[in-house]
Amino acid sequence: MSNSAASELIARSNRLGADPKNTNYAGGNTSAKGTATDPVTGEPVELLWVKGSGGDLGTLTESGLAVLRLDRMRALTEVYPGIDREDEMVAAFDYCLHGKGGAAPSIDTAMHGLVDAPHVDHLHPDSGIAIATSADGPALTEKIFGDKVVWVPWRRPGFQLGLDIAAIKAENPQAIGTILGGHGITAWGETSDEAERNSLWIIDTAAAYIAEHGAAEPFGAVVPGYEPLPETERRARAAALAPTIRGLASTDRVVVGHFTDSEPVLDFLSREKLLPLAGLGTSCPDHFLRTKVKPLVLDLPATATLEEQLARLAELHVDYRADYQAYYDAHATSESPAIRGADPLIVLVPGVGMFSYGANKQTARVAGEFYVNAIGVMRGAEALSTYTPISDAEKFRIEYWALEEAKLQRLPKPKTHQGRIAFVTGAASGIGKAIATRLAAEGACVVVADLDLEKAQAAAAELGGSDVAIGVAANVADGAAVQDAIDAAVLAFGGIDLIVNNAGLSLSKPLLETTEKDWDLQHDVMAKGSFLVSKAAAKALIDQKLGGDIIYISSKNSVFAGPNNIAYSATKADQAHQVRLLAVELGEHGVRVNGINPDGVVRGSGIFASGWGANRAATYGVKEEDLGQFYANRTILKREVVPENVADAVYVLTGPELSRTTGLHIPVDSGVAAAFLR
Template identity: 75%
Template sequence: MAPASKPHPAVGALIARSHRLGADPRNTNYAGGNTSAKGTAPDPVTGAEIELMWVKGSGGDLGTLTEPGLAVLRLDRLRALTGVYPGVDREDEMVAAFDFCAHGKGGAAPSIDTAMHGLLDAAHVDHLHPDSGIALACAADGEALTKECFGDAVVWVPWRRPGFRLGLDIAAVHKAHPEAIGCVLGGHGITAWGATSEECEANSLRIIRTAETFLAQRGKAEPFGPELPGYVPLPAAERRSRAAALAPLLRGLASTDRPQVGHFTDSDTVLDFLARAEHPRLAALGTSCPDHFLRTKVRPLVLDLPPTAPLAEVATRLKELHARYRAEYAAYYRRHAAPDSPAMRGADPAIVLVPGVGMFSYGKDKQTARVAGEFYVNAVNVMRGAEAVSSYRPIEEAEKFRIEYWELEEAKLRRMPAPKPLATRIALVTGAGSGIGRAIARRLAAEGACVVVADLDGDSAAAVAQELGGPDTAVPVTVDVTSEEQVEAALEQALLAFGGVDLVVNNAGISISKPLLETTAADWDRQHAIMARGSFLVSREAARAMIAQGMGGDIVYIASKNAVFAGPNNIAYSATKADQAHQVRLLAAELGEHGIRVNGVNPDGVVRGSGIFAGGWGAQRAAVYGVPEEKLGEFYAQRTLLKREVLPEHVANAVFALTGGDLTHTTGLHVPVDAGVAAAFLR
């Protein structure tokens, strides 16, 4: 038996080419397209040279492709499938057949486009979704325009659903047109080839850039028509404020079938499109490229009111349009569904367009929502290019349905891992730049939540947000919770970042430990402003958003054992903790009708990792109890029933227990996390 082979030289060149192509959004969209390379390598069993193909696997992204993301197939077996191909009506069966062509373990799962690469007699192949190429592919007279743009160098291939038959078609085009460097696929994208990796990449870029130049020089100046009176974009600050005001309502509507995370953009591309006379007609036609409408649905929901319309009128109209959208989507499903079609996945829009304000997009997580929005921007660019030189004509609705409810897509969804307990939930944690708040933010993010890391120290908040994974998982917000204006701004940032808010943790706080006679009015006011007033302000603004969403929610107060236990030299701190504890009861009673649960956690003795203890509270309490400050954690542990020290992570565990989905019928509860302090037992 021959020794295991080392990585093939073609693989490094393929990955480098993929990264270069995927790094430029003009070339292809996120996770769109695929690249391949062919070469010979020794059979690990016989040692004989065999022909192999490395091709980007299903679901991968060119810009971040790695070797494990490549499917590796034997070309002799792949090409032998032409002899057993059962025809278009049964071509989905060919995807399963790719598994029998795998070399060794085969690497990543082969995509539906594998045949396009393997049957084409070229060493290197790129299949991409550039806006310029799709503009030609979706133009009413795309075939003639392709000829005008490229001459004989690029061949038109009429629309065909991706699959084995399309691979046969492109192989035939390559054979019949040896002078061609690639083709434009009607309603889809482009494919280019070359004898070397460098030649293939050059041919791909030649097609893309030539099409860009052609559209710019040949096209009319205003393909979307004149500006609509009254539809010009609002000033930046005003439109973002309006977007934040609409975000909870829109997220609630978009989550009618299942909870969604949101994304907002007010890019110039979107705003200009929505300000033009032709946007209602073009938006109604929907997107075309399969990669686009799989993420954006066949068409968006478009508000038909100007940006200056009163908010109450806008909210009423959005609800009407949403009901109409759901009815029309259900009718679309019924028109095209066959007895063996997958069940309807949901009738809510993935894209909502608000003239003068921007675009809201939705998905199962932040990345999915963001990418959906990016794909609709691609679609707008395609419409612009097609309308500039012709008229935009996407593929037929029935074909869109066949792609959207393709059994192969359904199988891909079934392979997805089960969602984490807090998936789709959007959390805001105050005082999250350190200590208990940081531990809570980490736990919520680990359980699938999107997290707004709020803290008075903006640098600490930014560091924690970056630690949690960056803007698709966590965003930092600098906020002084004593300021009504800053709390409102913090909630606005949360709504713009993730579309809404579901879970709020009131953790921000300080500790002033003094005897009664040494406690000043300023001490009292500062302690209460941060914790009693701050918790009230945060809860009020969060509840406002939660009620508008109509999706319920959780508010958790990090109170204290001191809320129920009377100790010496602690009047300001303990009194405000008692205030917070009663806020839990009051809000639980008031907000229950909206499905909002309000609970508390009562920690004690959290010394290690605590920002409060590090800021002087530890030294003060150590002096009260007559122990060295470095021994304070041990002192607290020894006075408990369990003799265990309480850490920030233990408080975070309690927050998750209250919000993770098992205690759905619990509100108004305080959970002690104090290792057992009998004097603080709740009665």
């Protein structure tokens, strides 16, 4: 990086953003002012480097900074048309940019440019927001910080807030920062280190004061029956609830889920103030933009039956949607964007935990993290005072802000499988791994299920972090193991949409050499295994009421009588007929069931590598290394079938183009006439 001020800013931002006590993910912004040489005039020019829109402090790099000419940015005060038109200033920031590239300036750019300090931090720490949302926040600010920190009444982020803070800095030379009512903190310094020290001093001083002077039980007493269930029972109940809750939360648009049963969440859910505090909603804009203004709270004890909880959740969901519609109707104007959906993004179940939702796994996970932040804020505010978030009218002004709508409109078009949760068996290698890879590339969340947990986790890691894929152990011949794997999937991503029965093995033997053990092994893994996976997954699919897909990776051998593989071909025929049977049975639930019949897939295949390839090569009288080409030569197209070809077929069958297709088998065999479907 060419400028030391900017380099120090990156380092400071990463340190601050790495610790969740300082700010939430993608929350807050930092800046530095310095001098660089204008490449056109060769003269020095004062610049402002500031974290751009949408970035995260903990992972900030140079490309995430907006760089503006400070003289031009500050000159905007001369043309500022007033608070009623302050949104126009965001577009004006573009005319202040210096150089090429960089991030788009955020709404908080004015705060950083107008405050007369070389380094400025704006952060969202729980301890600071606790003071900012206290009923007597101004008095607490003075009591805790003296004249070093100044209270700023709530104002929506923008140019006017920047002017306000700049004036406070000028009028209070002894001050090192501010508490922004309902929102967060801002601090500054002459050096980068000083700004960081000042930010941390405010955060730590607030936290220490709350710890020393706050009430011992700010959320009230534990309510009998609302205590956390034992962990095993709690996780089982969460897995049983998750598909139904996701279905409710997906009424307007399909969402992905995340589950949290951390101690702060379970404690909050057990307390007598749960309902009144949750009903007040969150306050910091970063929080409620991702959590909605308030959560849906199940008002039943943890001791209620699953059936009672499910029935009550359905009733509360109807009420929640009506309440959100009323909130929208009460505050919307003719210029407001259309309502974006009335479903909850946070669902709280006492004794069990929190379900959070978003367009993808990262968004769902971050929404949950933000609500944990909100719990921390409420705890601190109630410990010292009374939690008093900004009004619903102010929340609406931000949630349906034209600038926020413009940001949403700039989001890239979702991929075909975004929001879908795929469960692929035998996915640590070969065809299964290729399918998992293709579905993840198309936006799906993927559960890599395999007999070998270590290989499953390694394959999932290749697809990205846990926001993209997870690996689980799955012995498909064991019903309990299958249910555990499905439960892991719904807890990881909220539910399940797309199942691929791919796990398999093969023993190439003629009839007289095929043992009863060989027969049972083949049928346990593929016929019985597919049945067990489909049964466990179908329960979740039906509970979700979102439809779904079940795909069977069968084989051309399900219809073609190849030599010396009686057990393998018979179980593949069993799988093929399961497709037809389940397509008929599950169609009323919107679940489509289809199959794929590949020819011998040699390259990358775990089955072929484990001895099947050598046996088939011997059967056909060719070298094992020539087996793929042998298969290709006997087809109409004379082309070898590879795992990616099967993955392509799964993508097409589960994509939007074949939404009216069920009970179909697609050959992926380069054309084997003897295996033509009739």
